[in-house]
Amino acid sequence: MTTYHNDIAAVDALHQSYIDIKNEISKVVIGQDEAVKAVLISIFSNGHCLLVGVPGLAKTLLVQTVADVLDLNFNRIQFTPDLMPGDIIGAEILGEDRNFKFIKGPVFSNIVLADEINRTPPKTQAALLEAMQEKAVTAAGYRHILPKPFFVLATQNPIEQEGTYPLPEAQLDRFMFNIQLTYPSFADELTIVRNSTGGDSMTLRKLINADQIQFFQQLIRTIPVTDNVLEYAVKLTGKTRPGSPLATPEVKQYVNWGAGPRASQFLILGAKCHAAISGKYSPDIEDVQAVAEAILRHRIVRNYRAEAEGITIEKIVKNLL
Incomplete structure (x- = not known):
């Protein structure tokens, strides 16, 4: 692993790595700069992401490209109504030697793409819950540690809601970011169509590896934060709770439940990484x-x-800011 003289040199290295990674990803993923930035912040902050967008906005391509550039193992799980927990975490099978052995499921990877996560029943969604929080899974009474680093990047289609199972709040709270992907601009879409319908294929460089990512994750934790920034983050979370003395009239009028303490933690971690x-x-x-x-x-x-x-969550949050 690369070593640095001090934390300032290490932060400079993270800054340069981010620029290099972003530039490399932009060769393939066109016009989703904010989404790419958010995914990389969540990875360096050791968080998970929920990507929400209509079909065809390169959600899967984005995750695959990030895994390639970061030189990480990648598995995609297509969530369907008949998917079972064992299809995700793995299962015990009887081997030829008449002993049971654990066959690892696709969750044993550095980056797991949970495609259309709201299309599978709650029992299967819950199988991902332990993996996301504990970075481990339990099968047949035994605990199996997942590889490090470990990230879940889940996708969701906001339009077609028939036959879906909305994620419970407890599982939504496990995601650091909810990233809304939007349609590309006219110029970006021209570039996408030109690049994707031609004969050339793009080979991406692998810029950093799992050890360096874990180093940067630890570095983010050590970055100092002033008291006024800490207080701002905690007050901002408090303002989202209608029963709090900090709540604005708009929140009291339009909100049932506000954000929990995990939001304050993620606000500070995300701000450090940003x-x-x-x-x-x-x-x-x-x-x-x-x-x-x-x-x-x-x-x-x-x-x-x-x-x-017609008061949206985005409008409420923008007014709080």
Whole structure:
């Protein structure tokens, strides 16, 4: 593993690595800069991502490309109504020697793409819950540790909701970011069509490996944060709770449930990483604001009044900021 003289040199190295990785990914994934940035922040912060977007916005391509450039193992699980927990974590089978042995499932990978995660029943969704939180799975009474680093990048289609099983709040809370992918601009779509319909294939460089990622994850934890930034993050989370004295009139009027303490933790971790990849050695309030929407979006539950009046979560979060 590469060593650095001090934390400042290490942060500079993370900043340069981020620029190199982003540039390499942009050769294949066109026009999703904010989504790429959020995915990389979550990886360096040791978090998981939920990617929400209509079909054809390169969600799977984005995850595959990130895995390639970061030189990580990658598995894709297509979630369907008949998928069972054993199809994800693996199962005990009787071997030729008449002893049971554990056959690892696709969750034993550095990056797991849970494609259309809301298409499988809650029992199977829950199989992913332990893996995401504990970085381990339990089968036949034995605990199996997952490889490090380990990330779940799940996708969800916001349009077609027939035959889906909405993720429970407990599982949504495990995701650091909820990233909304949007349609590309006209110029970006021209580039996408030109690149994807030609004969040339792109070979990407592998820029960093699993050991370096784990080093950068530890580095993010050691970045100092001033008290005013900590207080801002905790107050921002408190403002989302309608029963809190910090709540705004809009939150009291339109929100049923606000974000929990995990949101405050992710706001600080995300702000630290956002500062580091921007070349700063300590986060400020602007770094918290930069990651806040994707962290709070899936942790606030609107009431019926908000739905009837067309008040979106995004609008509520923007007003809080």
